[in-house]
Amino acid sequence: MKDRFDYGLNPEKLGAVSSYLCDPATAHAEFMLVKNQYQGETDRRAGHGALCYQIRQAFPHGEVTAEEGNRIGYETAMRWTKGKYQFFVCTHIDKEHIHNHIYYNSTAYDRSRKFRNFIGSSFALRRLSDRVCLEHDLSVIVNPKLHSKGRYLHYGQWLGENQKLSQKEQICLAIDTALTERPEDFADFLRRMETAGIEVKRGRGGAISFLVPGQQRAARFRASTLGDGYGPEDVQAVIDGKAPTRTATARKAPAPRRVNLLIDIQERMRQGKGPAYERWAKVYNLKQMAAALQYLKEHQLFEYDDLAAKTDAATEQFHTLAEDIQQTEAELSRVSDLMAAVVQYAKTRPAFDGYKAAKYSRKYLAEHEAELADYRAAKATMAELLGGEKLPKMDVLKEKRRQLAAQKKALYLEYRKAQQDMRELVAVKGSVDHLRGLTDNQRNKEQAR
Known part of the structure; x- marks a missing residue:
């Protein structure tokens, strides 16, 4: 982590820096301190998996200053982590375009959880970044070019070619992905499901259910619920080598947040609302209009x-x-x-x-x-x-x-x-x-x- 952070804090590249719940100069040690406290309180391996995550966010040449870009990065990180994880934002000005390196801890500051990199997180993050930029009257990529190797598509293009996944489809996709990684046993399979962001719930009699992020009700782990070939017996057969491993299909993004109606601010003010409510309502309406614009483009x-x-x-x-x-x-x-x-x-x-x-x-x-x-x-x-x-x-x-x-x-x-x-x-x-x-x-x- 220190090597990565030193790159972000390189004074020859750095134009602005901001942080949340940590000091950028000692962030690597502070991140590990939280991880050690997490391990001591929960008896779980704090170093297992990713130690931290990095987000890179770029702006067109001349569109923002280093300070403005840093504020956009800070807001993006705060809304992405919901204020539960330490992070700091390094804004680089060494290239022709200004860009942010955002580093955040994989362990929550209150030691209550670890960040799980769920299926489709890159698409959800891109959507959030576009939303923040639209709210600040900045440009977003509308007609992107393909990756040089032709492998990656912009979210708008990708969404046009793929339908949204239901909870059942996301669970089946996670099962296929976990099985392609060849788990050693059933317990290892369940751990891989949790690593993919699917919460594993155990009920009475040993019944297992899966809960997808953003959903309130879990789906029972049985073929009658998820479909033929996705019950515990089918998964055990693949693990034992008695059935062929299914090929996981392309991952898809979670459904976008629904656009809401605008608030009639003048009517609410006539009803007795105060200046603070008026300020909040203006920001809320701006966000809803940005969401509406994004919907029209997609x-x-x-x-x-x-x-x-x-x-x-x-x-x-x-x-x-x-x-x-x-x-x-x-x-x-x-x-x-x-x-x-x-x-x-x-x-x-x-x-x-x-x-x-x-x-x-x-x-x-x-x-x-x-x-x-x-x-x-x-x-x-x-x-x-x-x-x-x-x-x-x-x-x-x-x-x-x-x-x-x-x-x-x-x-x-x-x-x-x-x-x-x-x-x-x-x-x-x-x-x-x-x-x-x-x-x-x-x-x-x-x-x-």
Whole structure:
């Protein structure tokens, strides 16, 4: 670490430096001190894995000064580490372009955790850096060139060629990656899953679940949840050499944070909010408009009419799916009620047959009044639900209920995706409409003047 840090602090290159929870001159020792305290408090190996991480952030020639670039780097590091890890930022001016070297400890300052370099972290970091630059009215890479060896793509290009990964897909990808590293045993496999950023949870009876960063609910480690070939038995077979190792596919980035609606600051001020709230709301709105701009670039929405048409289509799709779900749930409820009525009818039919054999005796009626009431209710329910149609067999009803339940589950997956798309587009369009309104107001003032 000291060799790396000395390079960053080289006075011939250094234009500005800033730090958080450490002194750059002694950062290597301070980082190790925290690691030793972490090892003493948790009995875990502090030196296992990466000791620290480095972020390099560059700016076009002449766009920022060394001090401005250093402030951008400091904000990027603070938002990336969430203030939980020591870091320092070295801004170099020895090249034609100003660039930052950001070094941060892999062990949290409060010794509560270690930083886990999760799948897709480079894409998430690039997204954060672009967001910070947009918020400070700086440029970001829009049409990048390929790496000299043709291996790396800019995040915008990459996102256009790949779909977002669900939690299940991220876990399966991590499993494939861990297995390609040939773990020695099942415990080693689980350690590799944790190294990849997947939290391993153990429940009652030894049940294992995986939790992806950013998700609230863990997914059970079993084939019925993750898919064929991704259960504990399948993984053990690969480790034992009884099954071939699967090839891990290209890693993908986590889903971006949803864009939110802007705050009506003037309305909130009329409601009694103070100057501090006004300052916070202005910064919040600026960040949301930067997020909206990033969304428009990534989705190639450069015409307002295209944005409006896509927003209307997303809204229509959302309402259509909501109606489909409502109809499916109604039909599922009807089939379930019909099955319950058929079961009740079959259970109480012998009581009615006995009542009929007793020639509708009052004594029999008094003895079996509750059963006969259930019989009449079940018969009336069946007649109402069937509507004159012939009663299907129970096996047919069970199969229909199973199909409707599967259809409902699939519709809800589409519904949640459509809801997210609609909310994002409505928020982005709202930001664009807000900016158009400001422009129109300025144009009207100039015309009146």
